[in-house]
Amino acid sequence: MISPRYFREIPQRYRLEAGKCKKCGALFFPPRIVCSKCKSKEFETVKLQDEGKILTYTIIRVGPDKFSKETPYAVGIVQLVDGVKLTTQIVDTDLEKIKIGSKVKLVFRKIQDEGKWGLHCYGYKAVLI
Amino acid sequence: MRDVAVIGIGMTKFGELWTMSIRDIFVQAALDAIQDAKVDHIDSMYVGTMSSGLFVGQEHIGAVMADYLGMTPIPTSRVESACASGGVAFRQAYLEVASGHSDFVLAGGVEKMTDGADVTESLATAADQEYEVYQGVTFPGLYAMIANAHMHEYGTTGEQLAHVSVKNHKNGSKNPNAQFRSQVTLEQVMKSTLVADPLRLLDCSPVSDGAACVILCPLEMAKKVTNKPVKVIASAQASDTIALHSRDSFTTLNSVKHAAAKAYKQSSLTPEKIQFAEVHDCFSIAEIVVTEDLGFFEKGKGGAAAETGLTSFEGKIPINTSGGLKSKGHPVGATGIAQIIEVYEQLTNQAGERQIKNAKIGMAQNMGGSGASCLIHILEAV
Amino acid sequence: MIGIVGYGSYLPRYRIKADDIAKQWGMDPEAIKRGLMLYEKTVPGQDEDTITISVEATKNALRRARINPQDIGAVYIGSESHPYAVKPSGTILIDAVGIGPDVHVASFEFACKAGSEAMYLAYSLIKAGEMKYALGIGADTSQGAPGDALEYSASAGGAAFIMGGENVIAEILFTHSYTSDTPDFWRREHEYYPRHAGRFTGDPAYFRHIYNSAKRLLEKSKMTPKDFKYAVFHMPNGKFPQEVAKRLGFTKEQMEVGWIVPWMGNTYSGSSPTGLAAILDVAQAGDKIFMVSFGSGAGSDGFIFQVTKEIDNVRDLAPKLNYYLHENKIYLDYGQYAKFRHKIILNE
Numbered sequence: 059m060i061s062p063r064y065f066r067e068i069p070q071r072y073r074l075e076a077g078k079c080k081k082c083g084a085l086f087f088p089p090r091i092v093c094s095k096c097k098s099k100e101f102e103t104v105k106l107q108d109e110g111k112i113l114t115y116t117i118i119r120v121g122p123d124k125f126s127k128e129t130p131y132a133v134g135i136v137q138l139v140d141g142v143k144l145t146t147q148i149v150d151t152d153l154e155k156i157k158i159g160s161k162v163k164l165v166f167r168k169i170q171d172e173g174k175w176g177l178h179c180y181g182y183k184a185v186l187i
Numbered sequence: 188m189r190d191v192a193v194i195g196i197g198m199t200k201f202g203e204l205w206t207m208s209i210r211d212i213f214v215q216a217a218l219d220a221i222q223d224a225k226v227d228h229i230d231s232m233y234v235g236t237m238s239s240g241l242f243v244g245q246e247h248i249g250a251v252m253a254d255y256l257g258m259t260p261i262p263t264s265r266v267e268s269a270c271a272s273g274g275v276a277f278r279q280a281y282l283e284v285a286s287g288h289s290d291f292v293l294a295g296g297v298e299k300m301t302d303g304a305d306v307t308e309s310l311a312t313a314a315d316q317e318y319e320v321y322q323g324v325t326f327p328g329l330y331a332m333i334a335n336a337h338m339h340e341y342g343t344t345g346e347q348l349a350h351v352s353v354k355n356h357k358n359g360s361k362n363p364n365a366q367f368r369s370q371v372t373l374e375q376v377m378k379s380t381l382v383a384d385p386l387r388l389l390d391c392s393p394v395s396d397g398a399a400c401v402i403l404c405p406l407e408m409a410k411k412v413t414n415k416p417v418k419v420i421a422s423a424q425a426s427d428t429i430a431l432h433s434r435d436s437f438t439t440l441n442s443v444k445h446a447a448a449k450a451y452k453q454s455s456l457t458p459e460k461i462q463f464a465e466v467h468d469c470f471s472i473a474e475i476v477v478t479e480d481l482g483f484f485e486k487g488k489g490g491a492a493a494e495t496g497l498t499s500f501e502g503k504i505p506i507n508t509s510g511g512l513k514s515k516g517h518p519v520g521a522t523g524i525a526q527i528i529e530v531y532e533q534l535t536n537q538a539g540e541r542q543i544k545n546a547k548i549g550m551a552q553n554m555g556g557s558g559a560s561c562l563i564h565i566l567e568a569v
Numbered sequence: 570m571i572g573i574v575g576y577g578s579y580l581p582r583y584r585i586k587a588d589d590i591a592k593q594w595g596m597d598p599e600a601i602k603r604g605l606m607l608y609e610k611t612v613p614g615q616d617e618d619t620i621t622i623s624v625e626a627t628k629n630a631l632r633r634a635r636i637n638p639q640d641i642g643a644v645y646i647g648s649e650s651h652p653y654a655v656k657p658s659g660t661i662l663i664d665a666v667g668i669g670p671d672v673h674v675a676s677f678e679f680a681c682k683a684g685s686e687a688m689y690l691a692y693s694l695i696k697a698g699e700m701k702y703a704l705g706i707g708a709d710t711s712q713g714a715p716g717d718a719l720e721y722s723a724s725a726g727g728a729a730f731i732m733g734g735e736n737v738i739a740e741i742l743f744t745h746s747y748t749s750d751t752p753d754f755w756r757r758e759h760e761y762y763p764r765h766a767g768r769f770t771g772d773p774a775y776f777r778h779i780y781n782s783a784k785r786l787l788e789k790s791k792m793t794p795k796d797f798k799y800a801v802f803h804m805p806n807g808k809f810p811q812e813v814a815k816r817l818g819f820t821k822e823q824m825e826v827g828w829i830v831p832w833m834g835n836t837y838s839g840s841s842p843t844g845l846a847a848i849l850d851v852a853q854a855g856d857k858i859f860m861v862s863f864g865s866g867a868g869s870d871g872f873i874f875q876v877t878k879e880i881d882n883v884r885d886l887a888p889k890l891n892y893y894l895h896e897n898k899i900y901l902d903y904g905q906y907a908k909f910r911h912k913i914i915l916n917e
Contacts, residue, residue, distance in 0.1 A: 067317055072665040088318065105667075114339070114437055116331035117384040118323065122307045125323045127908070127915075128615055133324045135332060135432045143432040145319045150582050150614060150899065158339050166624040166665050167616040168652075169321060178652050180661060181321070183616060 064177055071181035072166065074108065076142060077101040087142045108164040109187070110138035117153050124170045132156050136164070136184050147183045155186060163187045188285045192409035192416045193401050193566065195224020196528045201397035201516030202366040209243050209299035210255045216398035216521075217256055217295055224402035225412060230289035232256075232263040235276030235296035236520035239265075241309040243302050252295070269313035270469060272296060273399065273523020274424075274553030274562025280403045281422045281564075290408060295400035296525070298518035306394050310519070313556035315430040327391055327470065329431050329557040331383035334472035336437040338385065340487065343475065345385050347490030349376035351471035352389050352513055354499050359510020361540035366395050366516030390471040395516035399524035401531070406569075417534050420548075421456075421565035423449035431557045438487075442561035443480040443552065450563040451482075456548070458482030461565070463504060463533060463543055464550040465526035468511040474498075477552060478506060481563075500541070508533065508541045523553035523562060534568040571695050572740035572874065574702065574733035575634020575883065578846035579625035580726040580833060580893035583612040585906045587721050593903040594716045601721060606807020610724035610834025612901055613710040615909050617725065619648040620658045622708045622839075624665045626729035629887035630704070631666065633738075634731045638666055641731065642700030643673040645690050647683025647838045648727075649756075649763075650710045651676050668704070680754060681803055682864025683707060684727070684838035689870050691732040692741050702733040709837035714762040715912055722806050724834025726893075728842035738883055739849060739858065739874040743790045746870045747782040754865030765865070771809075774867045779803065779813050782869035783861050790873055794818040797873075798856035801827030801844035803863035805835045819859070826851055832894055845874075847890040854878035 069075040070088045077089025081098035087106065092099050115134030118125070125131065132148040134156070146164065148156055162184035169181040197219025199212045207215070213234070221229065232253060240246040249263035266275045273296030280294035300306055311320045314329060337343045353373055359365040371389055379388040409416035425445035428434055434441065451457060458481060466481070468474035475489035483504050484492045492498055498506035509515045509529035512522060530549035532538045538546075546568065553562045586609045591598035602608060613622070623646050631638060644659040651658045659674035677683040677690075684707010691705035708727025713719035732741075753774035756763035779802055787793065794800070800819040802810040807830050814824050827844035836843055841862040848858055858874040907913050 063317070067321075068664050072661075073667055114332040114336040116328050116335060116386075117381070118325060118328050119380070119384070120325070120327070120382045121323065122311065122320075122325055123305060128323075131323065133322065133328050133332070135437070145315075145322050145324055145430065145432045147323055147616075149616060152899075158335065165621075167614070167621050168618055169323070169616070178618070178620075178661075179321070180620070180665070 060172060061177065064179055074106040074164065074182065076104050076106050078104045085140060085142050087144060106142055107139050110136045110162055112148070112156065112158055112160045112162060113137050113143065114158060115148060115156055134184065136162055148186070149183050150185050161187050189287055190406035191281050191284045191403055191419045192406045193419065193527065193531050194404050194409050194412065194416070195220045195226065195402040196531055197223055198364055198399035198525055198528055199397050200364045201395045201518055203301050204396040205301070207396070209239060209245065209297060210251060212299065212396060212398040213252050213295060213297040214255050216400045217252070217293060220293065220400035220402050226291050226402060229258065229261065229291045229293045229402065231261055231283060232258070232293040232295065233276040233279045234263065234265045235267070235272035235523060236265060236298055237267060237269050237272050238309055238312065239299070241312065242304045243299050268560045269555030270467065270519050271523055271553045271555035271560045271562050272520040273525070274564070275523070277401065277523060277527055277564060278422050278424055278562055281419055284403045284405060290404055292403050293400055294403060294524060295398065296521035296523055297398040298520040299396050300394045300518060301396050319430050325383060327383040327386050330470040330472055331386045332431060333437050333476065333557070334385055337472060337476065340438050343490035345377065346373065347494045348385070348390055348471040348475065349373050350493040351468060351474045352376045354493065355468060355507050355511040355513040358500055358508050358541060359514025362510045362515055365510045365514050366393060367514045386470055386472065392469050392512035392517040395518040397516055397518035397521045397525070399521045399528055401524055401527055415535060416569055417531050418567050418569045419564060420567045421450035421454040421563065423453065423563045425449070425561050427559050429556065429559045438476065440476055440480050440558035440561070442558050443477055443554065446561040446563040447481050450565055454565050456565065460548060461504065461550045462546060462548050463508060464506055464552060465509060465529050466506055466552045467554040468507060468513055469517060471513070473554070474506065474511065477554070481552060505543055508538065508543060526551035526553060527564060530566050534566060570737045570740050571692065571734050572732065572737040573730050574636065574735065574737055575630040575731040576728065576846055576849050577626045577629025577633060577887050578726070578728040578843050578890045578893060579622050579629065580611045581613045581617050582897050582899050583614060583901055583909065584609045584898050585612055585901050585903070589903050590721055605721055606831055607721055607834060608831050610722060611726050611836070612906055612909055613725035618652045618710055619646070619650050619708045619727070620652055620661050622710070622725065622727045623658060623662050623706045623729065626706060626708065626727045627662060627666050627704065630729040630731050632887040633883040636702060636731070638668045641668045641672060641702045641704050643691060643694050643703040644668060645675050645677055645687035645704065646706045646708065647677035647679070647685070647687035648707070648709050649678060649680060649683060649837050650712070679868060680865035681805070681835070681837045681840055682862040682868060682870055684842045685862035685870040688730050688842065689744060689746070691730065692744070695732045695734055702731055705730050705732065707838040707842035709839050711835065711837040712762055712910065719765065722835040724836050726833060726836035726843055727839040728846040730842070736879050737877055738879040739876050741872060742875055743786055743873045744871060745782055745785045745789060746868060747778050747785065748868035751777070751867035753867055770865065774865060775805065775809055775863050776813055776816070778867050778869040779861045779863050780816060782871040783817050786861070786871040786873060792873070796857055797823060797859045799826055799848045799852060800824055800859040801841050801848060802861050804828070804830035804840045804844060807831045829890065829894055843890060849880065850884060850889040850891065852876045852880060854880065
């Protein structure tokens with residue numbers, strides 16, 4: 059059971075909550091205890107905007123067990139308008155339409171299942187806009 | 188700090204070693220290294236393994252090996268830095284000898300990947316669990332994203348990636364310990380199945396079992412037993428963000444750049460002075476990016492360098508004469524030590540068909556995950 | 570004045586044509602399309618379920634309502650395909666959307682009318698003065714057994730309605746529910762596909778309950794079908810709602826906007842709610858809307874809405890149902906459809 063590990067990341071995976079360093083303004087997603095830029099430990103919670111663009115991507119054709127029935131699927135690094143970068147799947151599109159620079163929006167989707175008995179695990183995925 | 192030398196080496200063949208357990212392969216390699224070094228005891232031992240726990244269910248592996256080598260009560264530790272675990276073992280051994288704390292230290296690496304564990308899932312523990320792996324990305328996927336960014340920014344081609352694999356197989360065909368001794372053609376690489384676009388099956392290093400060990404001692408003691416000792420003239424390590432997406436650039440590996448800068452400073456060398464190097468080609472694109480970040484080629488020109496033969500056995504700076512991870516095999520924890528062994532064999536004229544003429548200064552570059560850690564060692568025949 | 574303050578809908582992008590299902594099972598596609606009046610249906614992506622659909626619909630509803638999600642005091646999701654048998658879908662939705670934790674959450678099930686129930690309860694809490702806003706959602710990713718008649722219609726989609734007492738865009742004037750033990754369609758615990766009683770699902774079930782709920786509603790309100798601009802009924806296929814409309818005295822023109830089933834399929838708990846959303850997308854101030862759902866087992870919930878001028882302020886703040894219905898469609902063949910809907914037995 060990965061309940062505690064899953065539960066802790068809910069604000070990030072469901073609502074894109076990031077930490078903003080109160081001293082230097084750097085954004086961290088997920089939030090951190092110490093700012094890696096200025097070493098301050100004071101943060102405020104900010105909700106990131108859900109639009110961004112693709113910086114790089116790939117098409118996974120040989121997937122890990124949990125995702126093996128979904129291949130081929132696209133995974134990319136997206137930079138949101140706030141500047142934060144994250145790794146996410148890119149779905150609901152012909153794979154050929156995905157390009158570096160494509161504009162995307164993050165939507166709420168199921169990411170994986172913990173087998174037949176475990177949790178449904180949700181989070182963000184990108185769709186082309 | 189004393190000067191440190193390598194005085195003995197031992198390694199198993201790399202490949203699918205069905206009849207040998209993790210204990211068997213490490214003990215074999217360690218005994219060979221001790222015999223090669225002609226020492227009658229060792230003072231301590233470092234065992235580098237990425238995940239003996241996930242692969243065979245065995246942690247506390249330092250103690251296991253001390254026991255099975257019949258060497259208790261010597262101190263022994265397991266060290267880990269994903270695919271750079273071997274490099275870390277070497278560095279820790281180096282520091283222990285350099286500090287004067289011990290005289291003979293064994294640095295070993297081992298991985299037993301074919302005992303039925305889910306290899307993809309186990310290897311994925313080297314990436315960001317919650318924000319990379321959770322999302323469905325794999326290691327080929329991470330390096331594929333590096334490759335795509337490199338192709339987009341510098342025009343690197345799939346063919347240039349393939350040249351790396353062809354070269355490494357050519358070199359590995361001359362390595363009796365290599366997992367794959369067959370050569371591959373450019374066409375075979377370019378036609379092999381896509382794993383994560385643009386990386387193909389033959390762009391990726393394999394799943395392997397293997398162990399490799401070296402013995403380190405103070406240079407002064409080494410000079411007593413050989414007139415051609417191999418000195419460790421640089422030992423450097425650096426870290427970078429665990430997640431690829433946290434980095435400012437996906438085409439530069441900062442851990443490599445930082446470790447390289449430190450290594451060149453320690454040894455008072457520049458990249459041109461390095462005659463040959465073993466680099467961490469977990470995927471063909473990794474070799475291209477690393478050769479750039481080590482300063483051998485201008486940023487963006489690593490692909491062309493491979494394509495035009497600059498890194499071939501006959502080239503300006505032979506890279507991975509052992510066959511690299513691609514052809515030699517990549518039992519994760521053992522790789523860092525196996526790289527040191529190749530450099531040592533070149534410097535002591537034991538590289539057989541792979542021997543480079545007048546080998547004097549060689550480098551070993553070992554890397555963990557998507558570059559979150561990097562170990563660089565430079566050895567010189569003195 | 571109490572009623573809908575914000576509404577939103579969502580349909581997945583994937584589709585399968587009735588032609589392709591018919592071909593798979595050796596049926597005559599033209600006869601199927603004629604008989605059911607269905608051309609294609611929505612298919613949820615492998616990563617979509619009742620919860621993800623509800624989240625999208627709710628985000629659209631919040632865009633229109635323009636309220637603080639923290640002011641929503643209750644969240645009800647009605648569905649026949651809740652991802653968990655025990656753990657309400659709403660518990661995940663609230664965290665995804667930023668509602669709560671001071672909120673009441675429950676899941677409803679009543680075959681295809683679980684959505685209208687959620688709406689009814691949400692509305693009732695506002696009427697009772699219990700809270701400022703309450704959210705009622707109908708969403709489904711329903712399943713039809715391979716080769717069964719229901720395979721042509723069982724589809725995916727949903728709509729969300731925020732009920733409140735301020736800036737109401739569609740006032741709820743009257744409601745009436747009508748229920749009985751009529752076993753026309755059910756699913757036993759632990760079974761994967763539902764069962765139905767063939768033609769018994771018609772007159773004794775669908776028609777009886779919608780007709781009676783509608784009649785009582787008209788009596789309560791002292792209105793006749795002529796008073797309404799729009800009407801929408803539960804849409805298990807294209808034919809049934811047209812027929813019940815005729816029996817009640819509603820015209821094809823009144824039915825047209827809400828009659829989205831030929832391209833959407835039967836989104837079960839999302840059926841009449843998405844039809845209602847399609848109507849709200851075009852309705853004008855003063856228009857009256859007549860809606861009666863139907864859930865097998867069996868029962869109907871009836872509503873009479875009257876649109877206010879507030880609708881002009883919110884209509885364009887989120888995507889409309891027709892956008893989801895007709896734009897950016899991705900067609901699947903039967904093999905892809907079977908894989909998406911987990912109809913293939915895997916060696917696990």
